[in-house]
Amino acid sequence: MTRLMGKTALITGAATGIGRAVAERFSVEGARVVIADRDTQAAASAAQTIGASARALTMDIADETSVAAGFAELEGLGWTPGVVVANAGVQLFGHDAPIADLDLDVWRRTMDVNLTGTFLTVKHAVRAMLPLGGGSIILTGSPTGVNGEGRDFTAYSTSKAGIHGLGRTVAAAYADRGIRVNTVIPAYTETSLVTTITSDPAARAAIIGRIPLGRAGTPEDIAGTMVFLASDDGAFATGALFQVDGGMTTI
């Protein structure tokens, strides 16, 4: 378990859910990990659980001042990340809706975090990685940005399709400077993001019924693929979408 030995990784939204599982797995693989989250207390608690190879960083990805300050702080500490997982995201259940019923405010709140937040994270990650001679950036996409899974979630689905496009564009623009960018697409994964579905037996059965492997994803399912992309095993992978979705987007 030493595939990330010598690497420093920053993971946004790592206080809980998928991001936390990624941080824990990266640490097991030998990386130093930065738990970046807007929830200061939960980030500190996650970092404490991992131990000395982890540090917490309060960062609101929707706020460029916060993102820039976070990267500057890491540089000052000698913790400039060569791996960045732009994972933080929101899904506004009960508010996001088919377009005729969608409030502009809900659209903006979703875009501010998911799309603008990912843009800001990647922008400052690239700036940090250029002097290092390269790095690996991993984005968290969604099946809703690939097919009609999210037809009732107009803002969320559109934000995730935007992330997929951002990943391809940045990968093409910076490949010659050693920066790889890939997007991992989890299917329905039982975290706090989706408790609206998890707590509704009919909705849960319906979504699992659309996953050919017949179960929900786990945060650990996603972490394994991200280890590959962060490590030198993934050296020839860039600009790609990695569907870790139990086959959901095949049907």
Ligand SMILES: NC(=O)c1ccc[n+]([C@@H]2O[C@H](COP(=O)([O-])OP(=O)(O)OC[C@H]3O[C@@H](n4cnc5c(N)ncnc54)[C@H](O)[C@@H]3O)[C@@H](O)[C@H]2O)c1
């Ligand atoms: N859970 C799923 O079924 C699923 C499926 C596909 C994609 N995803 C994506 O995976 C990513 C992680 O989701 P999750 O399920 O672990 O969710 P989660 O709600 O468990 O965790 C999200 C984390 O992001 C943090 N966060 C939210 N807004 C932030 C901001 N502005 N700045 C910094 N941190 C912020 C939260 O505090 C939280 O710790 C998201 O991008 C989500 O869209 C999740």
